[in-house]
Structure formats: structure tokens, C-alpha cells
Amino acid sequence: TPRCKKCLQGKTHMHTHRLTNYEYFNAVLINEVDEEGNNVELGGEFILQPNDHFNNLSVNLSLSVVQVPTNMYNKDSAIVNGVYWSEALNRVFVDNFERDPSLIWQYFGSAKGFFRQYPGIKWTPDEHGVIAFDCRNRKWYIQAATSPKDVVILVDVSGSMKGLRLTIARQTVSSILDTLGDDDFFNIIAYNEELHYVEPCLNETLVQADLTNKDHFREHLDKLFAKGIGMLDVALTEAFELLSNFNQTGRGSGCSQAIMLVTDGAVETYDDVFAKYNWPERKVRIFPYLIGRESAFADNLKWMACANKGYFTQISTLADVQENVMEYLHVLSRPKVIDQEHDIVWTEAYIDSTLEDNQGPVLMTTVAMPVFSTKNETRNRGILLGVVGTDVPVSELLKTIPKWKLGIHGYAFAITNNGYILTHPDLRPLVITAVHCCVGMGAAAWLGSERV
Numbered sequence: 357t358p359r360c361k362k363c364l365q366g367k368t369h370m371h372t373h374r375l376t377n378y379e380y381f382n383a384v385l386i387n388e389v390d391e392e393g394n395n396v397e398l399g400g401e402f403i404l405q406p407n408d409h410f411n412n413l414s415v416n417l418s419l420s421v422v423q424v425p426t427n428m429y430n431k432d433s434a435i436v437n438g439v440y441w442s443e444a445l446n447r448v449f450v451d452n453f454e455r456d457p458s459l460i461w462q463y464f465g466s467a468k469g470f471f472r473q474y475p476g477i478k479w480t481p482d483e484h485g486v487i488a489f490d491c492r493n494r495k496w497y498i499q500a501a502t503s504p505k506d507v508v509i510l511v512d513v514s515g516s517m518k519g520l521r522l523t524i525a526r527q528t529v530s531s532i533l534d535t536l537g538d539d540d541f542f543n544i545i546a547y548n549e550e551l552h553y554v555e556p557c558l559n560e561t562l563v564q565a566d567l568t569n570k571d572h573f574r575e576h577l578d579k580l581f582a583k584g585i586g587m588l589d590v591a592l593t594e595a596f597e598l599l600s601n602f603n604q605t606g607r608g609s610g611c612s613q614a615i616m617l618v619t620d621g622a623v624e625t626y627d628d629v630f631a632k633y634n635w636p637e638r639k640v641r642i643f644p645y646l647i648g649r650e651s652a653f654a655d656n657l658k659w660m661a662c663a664n665k666g667y668f669t670q671i672s673t674l675a676d677v678q679e680n681v682m683e684y685l686h687v688l689s690r691p692k693v694i695d696q697e698h699d700i701v702w703t704e705a706y707i708d709s710t711l712e713d714n715q716g717p718v719l720m721t722t723v724a725m726p727v728f729s730t731k732n733e734t735r736n737r738g739i740l741l742g743v744v745g746t747d748v749p750v751s752e753l754l755k756t757i758p759k760w761k762l763g764i765h766g767y768a769f770a771i772t773n774n775g776y777i778l779t780h781p782d783l784r785p786l787v788i789t790a791v792h793c794c795v796g797m798g799a800a801a802w803l804g805s806e807r808v
């Protein structure tokens with residue numbers, strides 16, 4: 357069923373109180389000591405014990421740990437504030453586990469970027485000292501946090517985008533792709549005097565934002581180069597027609613539609629294009645990303661965002677890309693918040709490489725639900741706080757199937773709303789390292805590639 361409703365506008369930022377000297381158990385820093393043998397800040401002694409239910413991994417069953425992506429400051433006041441109030445989840449996690457000992461990982465992924473996981477476990481960075489995991493890029497998070505959407509990404513490849521700007525623009529597009537999931541549809545058009553669908557074989561349509569398609573389009577981004585002048589009116593016209601035609605095919609999300617505009621400026625506001633295609637209903641939201649430090653043309657882009665229920669963002673450096681791109685998710689999740697739609701989502705089956713039983717790796721699915729602020733003063737502004745989730749072994753789902761009803765030759769299978777297999781007698785874990793898309797192998801290939 358379409359999950360989208362009317363939308364309101366409003367600011368999404370909440371005031372945070374400064375918490376000084378508040379310490380929490382950081383998943384990476386726990387039990388780490390400095391040269392003098394003292395616990396490092398945000399570390400501290402954290403008792404871990406091997407646990408049979410968690411495949412003999414060492415865990416702490418009374419506390420959760422908090423992970424913050426390496427590229428974020430782990431004492432940022434917004435993060436520390438969120439970590440502080442979400443401490444109350446420890447009790448909930450423990451209670452849940454006591455009531456249902458079949459539960460495995462329980463977690464909360466915050467819209468600010470931190471990830472609280474129960475039971476507590478130590479995380480180890482990769483060989484470069486990096487933990488790239490950002491809960492907000494995970495499928496369960498995206499699926500639960502946003503309504504399904506059709507998105508056209510317009511990238512300016514006119515001459516002024518040469519050099520660093522084009523690099524930032526590519527990264528911005530790539531980060532936008534990270535925020536799209538199986539419920540979403542997209543295409544990418546580069547424009548100067550002409551329109552260039554980055555994948556010419558898939559022009560004039562939108563494709564599902566599954567992993568294979570996103571990776572395929574990402575490869576084409578490297579082929580973009582900047583020259584000529586940017587004809588934004590032509591590009592916007594194409595995007596509106598594309599979205600409208602696609603909606604009429606009935607194949608799309610049937611929900612929100614958006615145009616992401618990645619450019620270093622707009623010389624006018626293109627009212628005539630918006631008047632023709634988008635006003636007064638403003639069904640298509642516009643999210644302009646201004647690339648570079650200059651803000652000479654910022655006002656036009658700001659106005660476009662405002663007049664089309666979107667959100668304006670300036671991205672000056674490569675380091676800014678990810679956080680700034682994420683901002684639009686607040687705007688697109690707002691309709692769900694306002695309607696207090698607490699949809700539960702299930703991901704397709706995947707292999708959890710940290711857990712296995714005596715038959716080898718186990719198939720898992722994640723069930724997740726968005727979390728909204730219910731404070732009176734923020735309620736109608738629609739603030740998404742994050743997403744809660746838990747991993748469920750597929751074998752637990754199988755236990756609920758009434759086998760006696762199926763008869764001797766009967767068997768049960770389940771597929772998700774996106775057509776991925778959740779369970780089937782012939783679905784067996786296969787770890788495939790190089791993923792090639794071949795018909796019929798789709799589900800198995802996915803399993804190998806999805807999960808860290």
C-alpha cells in the first residue's frame with residue numbers, strides 16, 4: 357500500500373543541551389589503554405564474556421555499546437546528547453532478552469549517526485583503522501526511515517564544474533545513491549548544453565535502487581567530464597517529464613517524487629518550468645546541492661528548494677558530503693512522522709558471518725521500525741530520531757509455519773515486497789565473493805554481498 361501522505365514544512369533541528377564530562381562506552385574504545393596503562397577516554401573497563409547464544413562471541417549482557425562512524429567526532433554535542441538519552445534503552449534491551457531468549461542483536465540507529473547495540477561487544481576497525489559502518493546507510497534504516505520515492509538526480513557538468521567541484525559532485529551523487537533502497541527508483545542525468553543519461557541504455561526511465569543498479573551507475577560517474585554551459589531549464593524539464601511519465605506507468609514507488617540538483621549555481625529561478633510542471637500542487641520536491649565555497653547563486657537555489665517543498669544544502673568540501681546529503685532524509689521522512697506511521701519493515705534474508713550453527717552460516721532477516729519525537733513542541737515538525745531493529749534468524753520464522761496444514765508434499769516459502777526470497781527450502785547460504793548478476797541466482801548472489 358502507498359505509504360505516503362501529505363507533507364508539511366518546518367525546521368528539523370532540535371535544541372540540544374550541552375552535556376559536559378558525560379562518558380559512554382564506545383564500541384571501539386572499550387578496554388583500550390594508553391601507554392601508561394590508563395583507560396582511554398570513552399573507553400573504560402567493559403567486562404565481556406563468551407556466550408553460547410552469540411556463537412561464543414564475547415559479549416556483555418547488561419549493557420549496550422555505542423559506535424560512531426570514524427569520520428564523525430565522537431564527542432560532538434548532538435551525538436553525546438543522543439547517546440545520553442538513549443541510555444534508557446539498556447533496560448529495554450535487557451528486558452526484551454529476558455522475555456524472549458531467542459533474540460539476538462537489538463539496536464538503535466540514530467539519525468545523528470551513532471549506533472547503539474545490545475549486547476555490548478567490542479568492535480575492531482579495519483586495517484586502515486577505519487570503521488566505515490554508518491547505520492544510516494544500512495538497508496533496514498533507509499527502508500524504515502523514509503517513504504518509497506522516485507528520484508531523478510541532475511548533475512551539472514558545465515565547464516565551471518571542472519576539477520574539485522566535479523569530484524565533490526560525483527561524491528555527492530554517490531552519497532545520494534547510498535540513501536536509496538529497494539523501495540526507491542532513480543536515474544541520473546548529467547547536463548550541459550545537452551542531456552547525458554549517465555547510463556545511456558537506461559534513458560527515459562527510472563530503475564530500482566537495488567545494489568546492482570546503484571553500483572552499475574556509480575561506475576558510470578567516473579566517465580563524467582565538465583565542459584560547455586549548463587542548461588538547467590532543459591534538464592529540469594526532462595526530469596519533470598521523466599517523473600510524470602514514470603508515475604503513470606504505475607511501476608514506481610507511487611509515493612514521493614524528488615529531483616536532486618547537484619550544481620555550482622543557477623543563474624535564475626526557472627519559475628516558468630515549475631509553473632508548468634509542479635505548481636500549485638508541488639508534488640515533486642526539489643533538493644539543490646550547491647557545490648563549492650562560493651554562494652553567488654545560492655539565493656536562486658534556496659528559492660527553488662523553498663518553492664518546491666525541498667531543502668537547500670551547500671557542500672564546500674569532500675569531507676562535508678555525507679552529513680550534508682543526509683539532511684534531505686529528514687524532509688522526506690517528515691510525512692511519516694506527522695502521520696505517526698510506525699511501519700515495520702523486513703529486509704530480505706542475508707548471511708550473518710559472525711553467527712553460525714553446526715550447519716554453517718545462518719540466514720537472517722532484520723525487522724526495523726522508525727522512532728519519532730513525541731514531544732509536544734516538536735510533534736508537528738516531524739522529527740525522526742532514528743530506527744530500532746533486531747536481527748531474526750530465518751529459522752525462527754520457520755517455526756511459526758503450521759506444517760500440519762501444508763500436507764506431505766507441501767512446503768512454505770516467503771518473499772519480501774521487493775521480490776527477494778526470505779525463506780525457501782532451496783535457499784541455502786552460499787558465500788560468493790565476486791557478485792555477478794545472473795537470472796535465477798539473484799537471491800543467492802545478494803546474500804553473499806549484502807552484509808558486513
Ligand SMILES: *[C@@H]1O[C@H](CO)[C@@H](O)[C@H](O)[C@H]1NC(C)=O
Nearest residue numbers: 401402403404416417418419
Ligand atoms: C558489563 O560491563 C560493565 C562495565 O564493565 C560491568 O559492570 C557489568 O558487570 C558487565 N555485565 C556483565 C553481565 O558482564
Ligand SMILES: *[C@@H]1O[C@H](CO)[C@@H](O)[C@H](O)[C@H]1NC(C)=O
Nearest residue numbers: 407408409410411412712713
Ligand atoms: C561454545 O563453547 C563451548 C565450550 O567451549 C562449546 O561446548 C560450544 O559448542 C560452543 N558453541 C558454539 C556455538 O560454538
Ligand SMILES: *[C@@H]1O[C@H](CO)[C@@H](O)[C@H](O)[C@H]1NC(C)=O
Nearest residue numbers: 551552553556557558559560
Ligand atoms: C534515448 O535512447 C534512444 C535510443 O538509443 C535515443 O533515440 C534517444 O535519443 C535517447 N534519449 C535521450 C534523451 O538521450
Ligand SMILES: *[C@@H]1O[C@H](CO)[C@@H](O)[C@H](O)[C@H]1NC(C)=O
Nearest residue numbers: 603604610611612613639640
Ligand atoms: C502519481 O500517480 C498517482 C495516481 O495516478 C497520483 O495520485 C499521484 O499524485 C501521482 N504522484 C505524483 C508525485 O505525481
Ligand SMILES: *[C@@H]1O[C@H](CO)[C@@H](O)[C@H](O)[C@H]1NC(C)=O
Nearest residue numbers: 729730731732733734735736
Ligand atoms: C501535549 O499535548 C496533548 C494533546 O494535545 C495534551 O493532552 C498534553 O497535555 C500536552 N502536554 C504538555 C506537556 O503540554
